[in-house]
Amino acid sequence: MTHIFDAIVFGPADVDLSRSPLAGKLDAETYVLGAFNPGLTRLANGNLLLMVRVAEALRHPIVDQHVHSIRWDDDSYALDPWPLDFVDTTDPRAFAMRSAGWKVMALTSLSWLLPVELTADGREVVAVHYDKAIAPRAPYQCYGIEDARVSRVGDRYFMTACSVSPERQATSLYSSDNALDWHLEGLVLDHQNKDMLIFEGQVAGKYFAQTRPLGDLYFAYPPGSEWRAGPSINLASSPDALHWKPYDKPGIRPHSKTIATARMGGGAPPVLTDRGWLTLWHGVEPKGVVGVYRTYWSILDRDDPAQVVVTSDTPVLEPAPELTEPLKELMYLDNVVFTTGIADAGDHYVVASGEADLACRITHVGKQVFA
Template identity: 80%
Template sequence: MTFAFDQLVFTPADVDLSRSPLAGKLGAETYILGAFNPGMTRLPNGNLLLMVRVAEALKHPVHDHHIHAIRWSEDGGYTLDPWPLEHVDTKDPRKFMMRSAGWKVMALTSLSWLLPVELSADGRSVVTVHYDKAIEPRRDYQCYGVEDARISKVGDRYLMTTCSVSPERHSTTLYTSDDAMDWTLEGIVLDHQNKDMLIFEGKIADKYFAQTRPLGDLYFAYPPGSEWRAGPSINLASSPDALHWKPYDRPGIRPHAATMATARMGGGAPPVLTDEGWLTLWHGVEPYGVVGIYRTYWSILDRNDPSVVVKTSHQAVLEPAPELTDPIRDQMYLDNVVFTTGIADAGDHWVVASGEADLACRVTWVDKSALI
């Protein structure tokens, strides 16, 4: 598929480390591991806002036979936690796994915070970077970072879900705003290991709806010959107030047995209402290497019952684009990943925001005729 515009619009080199929330608080040198997975919405002035996940990492995490992790502390500062090298597995550059826990326990090689980046109305260029509006950890349940914003506008209110990471839980938290610049943290709305929460941009039968993705290590098999494959799927939930969520009784989008390209899946951009129904962009993961190959797919959901898939396609909308990351290849630690996180209406096309290679922000114009 070809696009009229498909570029990286924000990269690690565009982040001013001197204006980071961590600046001067660590006593150690850091660098930007990635500036990626941006939530996106249209501001009241017509411009687009990217809420960029900035993963800030230690330049020298290993010393004195220990690897170190960054942690926010209750006094508003940041500290470094040392872990003996013989107790960890460091093959994934994004994290390290504890070897002796008896179950999966990990720590991160970076701490993430959110940076508002204002783009032109067409998404092609950066207008302003709002360092004064950056979002950093504020509660114990965010002590390892705030990740992967998704922004929906429902009525006159902006709703932003994020993943908050801590030893207590890996939870989904909600922020609200009247202008998409000044955000109020409302607290945890989904508990441990429920990621990629996307609130629909509009209500259904006077209720808020959201896509969710509970994670786990155990899934029950479908019957032999089923069209579905067991594994992570995109579930649904509803709420009277966007704070208290009830899981929907019927499943949402499930991995299809006919293709391995979506053996794992999760939500991408918040669903938007079209004449056909709710358009949802989501990611599918084909098993390959350490993390797999991430691509973006689309489905149309019934406007009154989003558990009903009206239309979909096994053909990806977006593929990883190595030609875009070639100029910054020396900074790459992953490849084969495009992770879509935002969508905005632009008349005859959609402006789609994605994270590319867990490194940079990609903006693509997708013709509306390609998604019907």
């Protein structure tokens, strides 16, 4: 598919770790594993803002036959050692504990959020706001803050992010008047609920959001059903954006006729169009270590978002190895495009994605694609 503009605009080499929240607080050398999966919004001055996930990893995680992870601990950071014979390091992003009785893992990096201001068209970086960076500040974020999504509803900005700790992998909420100075509201969705996207507008006087509950068990649909069991995109509503009730009707579900979207999750916050709510989401084809991630789109009914008006079976974005070719020495994953933001730009949308869990990709997508 030909796009008006499609490029990597920010990557690991663009992060100054001397200005990291971890700088001077950790007795070990670190590097940027990835600067990716950016939330996106438009500022009052017309420029675009990326909330970039910076995954900061240990340069030498293995010392004395132990692999180490980074943990926030009361305004400081600690290194936790694990014996090598106790862990499985197949996935470069994490290591799994052996013989735990159930799935237990630790991360090879700690993530924080970096505001990066772009020109109004998203093509160039204007400023990197290190003084506005968001780092862990609560026990439920001790293993990091991941994958921000930013929505503007009225005159307020809301940002959801995944907060990681031993007790839960949950969604935290931030609010702001200007998208630069953020107030942590706390947890809004509990254990194993990721990819929460707040609609950019209300439905029947309520806030709405897409969510993606995860688990190790899914019940089968009846034989011959058009749907495939597995992770799907659910809905929730709220009177205040703080207290959320799951919607009684299902949202977007994997279709039984294709394996390309066997697993799915929310991408960019839904935006209102003449046809209804436009939502970009990711579908994952099982393959290799993490699968192949592509971006698809649906239009949801403006008055009842559980009603899907239309869904595209053709991806609007696919992994683009030619974009990361200059970064190939830093690659540790491939076949992943993970869309996380959308902004209106007149006759097209500016779409923000993480490419290969490594860098930030900006794509201009003509509105006719969604017709």
